[in-house]
Amino acid sequence: MSKASVLFRTRKKNLYRMNDEAFFLAMKENCLFHYKHNAQYKKLLDNLGFNPSELSSYEDLDKIPPIPTLYLKHHNMLSFPKHHYLIKATSSGTTGKNVSKVGLTLSDIYRGWKMIDSVFTHHRLWSIKFHRYIIFGYQPHRGNNRAIAKTAHGFTFITPALSKDYAIRWTKNGYQVDLDNLEKKLIKFSKGKTPVRTLGFPAYTYFLLQQMKEKGIKIKLPKGSIISTGGGWKSFYKEKVDKKDFYGLVEEVLGVDEQHVVEFFGAAEHPILYTDCRYHHFHVPTYARVIIRDIETLKPVKPGEVGLINLLSPMSKGTPLLSIMTDDLGVLHAEKCPCGAQSMYLEILGRSGVEDIKTCAAGAEQLLKGQSI
Numbered sequence: 001m002s003k004a005s006v007l008f009r010t011r012k013k014n015l016y017r018m019n020d021e022a023f024f025l026a027m028k029e030n031c032l033f034h035y036k037h038n039a040q041y042k043k044l045l046d047n048l049g050f051n052p053s054e055l056s057s058y059e060d061l062d063k064i065p066p067i068p069t070l071y072l073k074h075h076n077m078l079s080f081p082k083h084h085y086l087i088k089a090t091s092s093g094t095t096g097k098n099v100s101k102v103g104l105t106l107s108d109i110y111r112g113w114k115m116i117d118s119v120f121t122h123h124r125l126w127s128i129k130f131h132r133y134i135i136f137g138y139q140p141h142r143g144n145n146r147a148i149a150k151t152a153h154g155f156t157f158i159t160p161a162l163s164k165d166y167a168i169r170w171t172k173n174g175y176q177v178d179l180d181n182l183e184k185k186l187i188k189f190s191k192g193k194t195p196v197r198t199l200g201f202p203a204y205t206y207f208l209l210q211q212m213k214e215k216g217i218k219i220k221l222p223k224g225s226i227i228s229t230g231g232g233w234k235s236f237y238k239e240k241v242d243k244k245d246f247y248g249l250v251e252e253v254l255g256v257d258e259q260h261v262v263e264f265f266g267a268a269e270h271p272i273l274y275t276d277c278r279y280h281h282f283h284v285p286t287y288a289r290v291i292i293r294d295i296e297t298l299k300p301v302k303p304g305e306v307g308l309i310n311l312l313s314p315m316s317k318g319t320p321l322l323s324i325m326t327d328d329l330g331v332l333h334a335e336k337c338p339c340g341a342q343s344m345y346l347e348i349l350g351r352s353g354v355e356d357i358k359t360c361a362a363g364a365e366q367l368l369k370g371q372s373i
Contacts, residue, residue, distance in 0.1 A: 003029045004314040008111040012118045016283045016341040024058040030314035038079040041320045066310045066325035078103045105318040127159040136200025139166035155199045167204045179208045195224035202229040203236035209253045220255030230264035269324045270311040281345035288313040303334035
């Protein structure tokens with residue numbers, strides 16, 4: 001069994017306990033694999049003067065050249081022939097252009113399943129009770145390979161589903177946003193006893209709640225209902241509201257308190273599931289690490305300082321996603337969280353807004369413009 005698979009088999013109770021040695025060995029194994037089997041990745045590292053054999057300790061991991069998400073949008077970085085991939089996904093670009101293409105092999109899916117099982121068990125999200133699902137995202141369609149759509153669809157299987165309704169519905173004219181339908185569904189479901197679970201873009205969730213509030217519609221969803229979001233605000237970043245205001249709106253309109261609002265974070269280029277704790281902190285799980293880098297020098301900064309978010313994980317064997325540079329600004333907090341999780345937690349501040357971001361993975365002389373995924 002690979003060192004990465006061993007890492008992802010970490011016992012559920014140790015989800016937020018850091019095993020630096022195991023993580024380092026899995027990262028080095030993953031880096032060596034892609035260096036050997038992916039000619040483009042090897043060329044990239046060679047051009048930057050980096051060889052995975054130079055990795056000798058956990059402290060060396062920040063030397064692995066991070067690949068910017070923008071680079072993945074313009075280069076095919078798959079490490080196997082196409083027939084090896086069971087799942088092919090893209091980032092959530094609105095068009096078929098400028099999206100990252102990620103392929104997952106059988107071993108990647110196995111590790112992903114172990115991760116999901118651990119995360120959902122830790123946060124008590126599994127249930128044998130029937131639920132109704134409201135997805136503030138895409139209705140499944142064979143032509144839709146967006147990772148966010150696949151993730152949302154998979155979410156509807158963590159409990160038995162009595163019904164599934166989507167904000168972005170597939171029609172003969174393509175995808176159309178239909179919040180009015182979800183408004184009617186929520187009103188109907190509030191009169192029953194089956195709990196409701198939502199997932200999807202926070203912007204669409206917020207728009208519907210605002211729409212209902214303006215109409216004077218206030219309901220109370222059945223006991224056990226959970227409002228969850230994921231995928232970020234994307235092009236609606238200007239409409240983004242403070243989390244406390246969002247939680248207050250959820251309780252005012254849907255009758256669901258803050259303790260039953262859950263936020264997820266992840267990316268097609270970093271398929272690790274981050275789930276906030278009851279204090280709404282994104283603790284870093286044992287099979288991932290986060291480095292915050294200075295915007296100008298790209299050198300790691302200390303906990304508590306703002307910089308670009310660099311995400312690390314040895315999960316993927318199909319695509320070299322072991323070190324990904326985002327264009328998001330964030331802070332890594334080292335202080336102890338009241339929830340009891342032992343790992344540091346990531347605060348995401350939003351898109352950098354920096355016109356030119358110099359990224360070591362794209363070459364010392366190349367300047368890349370930040371773009372939405």
